[in-house]
Amino acid sequence: MTMTAEQQKTAMRWLSERCGRDGRQMTCAACGRTGGRWDVDDKMVCLPLWSKGRMDITRALLAVVMTCGECGHMLLFGADNMGLV
Ligand SMILES: [Zn+2]
Secondary structure, eight states, rough: OOOHHHHHHHHHHHHHHHHOGGGGTTTEEEEEEBSEEEEEEEEEEEEEEEETTTEEEEEEEEEEEEEEEETOOOEEEETTTOOOO
């Protein structure tokens, strides 16, 4: 699901407040680089939920993906916590 322009603006502001502009305060847990580039996709991902031994198709989690520009390690941030949904 592609974020609207308003959602993208809200997501970038939210991430900047917590991770620094462009993630520059972040250290990648995978490659250990600090101060590298982090990319934020303009699409949210939808994660299905597993309940009682099966996929619950009535519920899902939406998340924003932030990817380390050095190694591709991905971080997910809940869209509801970010105020996007
Ligand atoms: Zn990395």
